[in-house]
Amino acid sequence: MLPLLIVAFLFFTEEQPEPAVEADVVLKGATLYDGSANPGKVGDIAIKGDRIVAVGKFTTKGKPRVLDCTGLIVSPGFIDLHTHSDYPLQAPKTNANFNYQTQGVTTVVTGNCGSGPVDVAAYFAKLEKIGVGTNVIHQVPHNDVRSKIMGNSNREPTAKELKMMEDLVDQGMKDGAYGLATGLIYNPGTYAKTDEIIALAKVAARHKGMYASHIRDENSGVLTAIEEIIEIARRAGIRIHISHIKVSGRNVWGKAPDVIAMIRRARKDGIEVTADQYPYTASSTSLSATVIPAKYREGSAKDLIKRLDDVEIGPKMKKAIEQRIEAHVGGKSIKIARYTKSIGWQGKDLFTIAQTEKKTTLDIVLDITRNGGAQIVHFGMSDEDVRLFMKETYVATASDGSSMLPANTVPHPRSYGTFARKIGRFAIEDQVISIEQAIRSASGLPADILKLPERGYLKAGYYADIVVFDPKTLRDKATYDRPHQYSTGVKYLFVNGRLAIEEYKATEVLPGRVLRHESK
Numbered sequence: 417m418l419p420l421l422i423v424a425f426l427f428f429t430e431e432q433p434e435p436a437v438e439a440d441v442v443l444k445g446a447t448l449y450d451g452s453a454n455p456g457k458v459g460d461i462a463i464k465g466d467r468i469v470a471v472g473k474f475t476t477k478g479k480p481r482v483l484d485c486t487g488l489i490v491s492p493g494f495i496d497l498h499t500h501s502d503y504p505l506q507a508p509k510t511n512a513n514f515n516y517q518t519q520g521v522t523t524v525v526t527g528n529c530g531s532g533p534v535d536v537a538a539y540f541a542k543l544e545k546i547g548v549g550t551n552v553i554h555q556v557p558h559n560d561v562r563s564k565i566m567g568n569s570n571r572e573p574t575a576k577e578l579k580m581m582e583d584l585v586d587q588g589m590k591d592g593a594y595g596l597a598t599g600l601i602y603n604p605g606t607y608a609k610t611d612e613i614i615a616l617a618k619v620a621a622r623h624k625g626m627y628a629s630h631i632r633d634e635n636s637g638v639l640t641a642i643e644e645i646i647e648i649a650r651r652a653g654i655r656i657h658i659s660h661i662k663v664s665g666r667n668v669w670g671k672a673p674d675v676i677a678m679i680r681r682a683r684k685d686g687i688e689v690t691a692d693q694y695p696y697t698a699s700s701t702s703l704s705a706t707v708i709p710a711k712y713r714e715g716s717a718k719d720l721i722k723r724l725d726d727v728e729i730g731p732k733m734k735k736a737i738e739q740r741i742e743a744h745v746g747g748k749s750i751k752i753a754r755y756t757k758s759i760g761w762q763g764k765d766l767f768t769i770a771q772t773e774k775k776t777t778l779d780i781v782l783d784i785t786r787n788g789g790a791q792i793v794h795f796g797m798s799d800e801d802v803r804l805f806m807k808e809t810y811v812a813t814a815s816d817g818s819s820m821l822p823a824n825t826v827p828h829p830r831s832y833g834t835f836a837r838k839i840g841r842f843a844i845e846d847q848v849i850s851i852e853q854a855i856r857s858a859s860g861l862p863a864d865i866l867k868l869p870e871r872g873y874l875k876a877g878y879y880a881d882i883v884v885f886d887p888k889t890l891r892d893k894a895t896y897d898r899p900h901q902y903s904t905g906v907k908y909l910f911v912n913g914r915l916a917i918e919e920y921k922a923t924e925v926l927p928g929r930v931l932r933h934e935s936k
């Protein structure tokens with residue numbers, strides 16, 4: 417009797433047709449990568465309003481718009497955990513975030529390296545007023561919190577100051593930030609001891625937020641810096657995220673396996689550790705953070721120059737800068753990205769500039785410092801270390817770039833190329849990782865890291881943040897010499913069910929939303 421029932425049931429379910437789906441748009445015949453590590457499968461997607469309503473095989477009713485996606489890949493829209501778009505997203509034109517849309521990105525995270533707006537509610541209100549091309553998630557930025565309470569001072573906070581900083585973090589979390597972010601090589605965060613960060617991380621943890629960090633050292637002290645963030649996780653009871661993971665500087669090339677071993681051990685011990693990475697061997701930051709030791713960077717820009725001219729401190733400071741330049745291959749591994757005082761220096765390395773100007777590289781660095789500083793691109797990583805980190809399943813893709821428009825600067829190409837490069841070059845061409853892993857590292861994984869609800873996967877009921885791309889043409893075009901070039905290959909991009917890119921072109925609508933973290 418029972419087996420018969422089962423057979424009857426199977427027969428019944430086989431024969432029972434799924435009810436037809438009501439949809440506005442149907443993507444037909446694509447290879448679907450759903451954001452998990454599953455291999456791609458041919459199928460369809462139905463979108464109704466701002467949601468995905470069906471995935472796989474189904475029938476539709478009514479007259480949905482049908483987009484033939486044969487030969488194309490459909491995946492969840494990419495989530496960039498690490499951008500510095502806080503201010504460009506508040507400005508006209510760059511708010512469209514087109515250099516990210518063309519990479520398939522539908523959500524960006526700001527507040528990174530501890531820098532960005534502290535008043536989260538005001539920031540979100542501004543974004544909602546001007547409109548944005550992608551969704552935006554924010555983190556409470558430690559450097560700006562600290563500077564608001566203590567300025568740029570090299571000391572520990574008093575009990576009262578610490579309480580004021582905790583209150584700012586608490587308010588930011590209440591207003592919808594996803595966590596706390598630090599940048600421990602930058603001012604003034606670099607002056608914070610571990611205990612201060614633990615105290616602030618505890619506040620974020622209370623709201624079920626995360627802690628993301630540009631760790632204290634990515635060079636010879638990288639393992640100690642990772643020990644520190646793991647200690648923060650333990651003592652604050654918070655999940656941790658290592659921003660733009662790397663070993664930077666020739667003296668530490670080959671150290672990636674040691675870093676990986678340490679993280680794997682912590683994960684085995686039950687600590688939630690994740691990381692993100694941009695697929696390049698060069699990094700980018702300010703010249704001062706790269707060559708001027710933190711102890712000389714206290715106070716204002718004027719204070720710094722006063723120290724340079726001081727008969728006691730000046731020579732020591734110059735010697736320290738000189739040593740750092742030496743460690744950067746005599747300035748050959750540092751290229752100027754943005755320096756408005758001398759546009760001709762942009763795109764050239766410090767060594768070459770010194771030769772043409774008939775000065776020492778130290779003189780060039782001092783000139784730039786006296787003139788307010790510069791942004792640089794630093795060629796400090798080995799290709800092998802980059803590939804080793806990429807293969808780790810907890811490492812998400814993130815750009816560390818920002819929304820921008822073509823200009824006369826020579827910035828790092830990552831703002832235009834990161835996601836297309838990771839999938840197009842590293843997965844499809846070089847096969848360093850599988851396509852499913854490359855897509856997961858840009859979608860499901862960052863959603864899991866954030867604990868972001870209803871995004872990051874192709875699932876019925878989830879928001880329709882979807883990218884449709886041609887695997888043959890999805891490539892980064894931005895190079896170190898010519899960085900202001902959009903990536904190619906994204907045919908359609910849906911953000912909250914609305915088309916931001918259609919037939920490879922921007923639609924100029926602003927379908928992004930502010931995504932607020934819900935603490936309780």
Ligand SMILES: [Zn+2]
Nearest residue numbers: 529599630659
């Ligand atoms: Zn950083």
